[in-house]
Amino acid sequence: MANTYICFLNLIFALLLSDSLLYEVALGLLPGVGDLLTRQLISYCGSAKAVFTTPKGKLLKIPGIGPLFVQNFNPTPALQQAEATLKLADQQQVQLLFYTHPQYPARLKQMADAPCLLFYKGSADLNHPKIISIVGTRQATDYGRRITEKIVSDLKKHHPVIVSGLAYGIDIFAHRAAVAEGLPTLGIMASGIDIIYPATHRKTAEKMLENGGLITENTFGTKPDAPRFPARNRIIAGLGDCTIIVEAAIKGGALITADIAHSYNKDVMAVPGPIDGKVSEGCNHLIKSNKAAIYTELRDLEELLNWDNALAAPVSKPSKAPLYNSAEFEPEEWQIIQLLLSSKEELMDNIAWKVQVPVSRLASVLLTLEFKGVVKSLPGKKFALV
Structure with missing residues (x-):
């Protein structure tokens, strides 16, 4: 009898979560509602569902909400589209993580422009104690491949999550090295979770799902249009405790990721390269202008993130009474x-x-x-x- 009651409560809880998720997904589908306004609406209304039931007069009092939004407020299409999205997620075993979900990456919550909804497929812990992002040029050299593989291999003793963008060059080298070393690795996508881009990396992406995963902020069927890649880069920068640039031209996505990481007060490291190498110009410039710490060996990263102390034997300290009860x-x-x-x-x-x-x-x-x-x-x- 007790087990039946517990099962009934679990069912009710699951239904309530599903109901909440429907409104959370639908909120982002309303015309003119982006990530910032989503958080604003929930802050004032209390929940996503409450936004849809709040009288229009009260909505008008919320900063950022104007008469045009209230006049055109029609929740039906958004709710219908959200319902279809939930069905697809269930069919494809994709988790929909709203920013209030306990599994949503806590590191991203510190970003003012963090995506409110993530599409996630995989098994990695998105709140792992150690996460390192590794990015670089698509036109990687053999030197870049070797260094990327060495960085990942050396990191193995810390067992971090390796994050990258699933792109050609340094990105895919980082993912493949992580898979080979048995480390969890996350691919951040500029497309929908059902569209692997580039398609030639599908086999690697499938292997990543066994001990890592794929993440995107884009709904099913979204094509990897050019403007989505810089947006994707902010998730790469936000997830990592440190972003390591292995090879990069003086202009390109890797340097954009480095700039974004700086704006989040995140650590950035760069691997130096030949002074006459086009794909080393970006890294050398970051180091020269003090925008990145130099990476020559694992010890550089351990000292920057204070991981060396984490490896040392713990020193017993007298316990302090909590500041508050x-x-x-x-x-x-x-x-x-x-x-x-x-x-x-x-x-x-x-x-x-x-x-x-x-x-x-x-x-x-x-x-x-x-x-x-x-x-x-x-x-x-x-x-x-x-």
């Missing part, structure tokens, strides 16, 4: 405290979507924490711990 706070208050402990300070809107508390409710919670002497307000609608 969770029992003294309401669940919403404690979520905010934990967030500010890790990020030091946050914009009010960022707090709302990261802890999933509507802005209308959040103002009251933050005020309570201020009265308790835990939180202080900063200029620009930012908040930090006292």
Whole structure:
């Protein structure tokens, strides 16, 4: 009897999740609603489903929502398309990860322009403790291939996830080296998850699914149009703890990825190459202009990311009493405290979507924490711990 009851509860929970996901997918399909506005709407309405049931008068009060959006607000086509997307995902064993999903990569949540919805197929842990992105030119040399394979081979003792873009050249060398070494590897795609591009890499992509995976922000059937590649690069840069550029021309996608990583305050490394090599100009320039740390051996990466200390024997330290006692706070208050402990300070809107508390409710919670002497307000609608 007890087992039957538990199964019934699990079924109800699964149905509720499916219902929520339908509205989460549909939200991004509404005309004029991109990633930033999606988070804004959920911050004010509380959930994706609530957006569809909020009166038009209240929608107009949300920053970024104008009369034209409200006038043309017709949820039916978006919900129908979302339902079709969910069916395809189920048929093709693809996970749809909305940014509030526990499996959504936490590293991407720190990006202001992070995709709200990811299409993911595979078995890798998207929140693995160590993730390294490796990218480079499509016109890779034998030197680039050898160095890429050596980097991945040397990384094996750390067992990181290797991220790249599934493209010709350095990208596919990195994926294949990871597969050969038994390391999980993620391919970030500029197409729909059902369109492997280039098609010649299909066999490698299929092998990657066994101990890694494929990720895209694009829905089924999306072709890899040129503008989608720079957008894809921001996911590569955002996922990695460090982005390593192996070979790159002075202009190209690899340097775009490096610039994006810089904008996210992520570490970038570059492998030096021959001074007369066209595909080494980009890497040499990054090193020369101090936009990338030089990579000559694994030790360089270990020191940059402090992985060398992680390999050393742990040093016992006297335990410190926690700064705050969770029992003294309401669940919403404690979520905010934990967030500010890790990020030091946050914009009010960022707090709302990261802890999933509507802005209308959040103002009251933050005020309570201020009265308790835990939180202080900063200029620009930012908040930090006292």
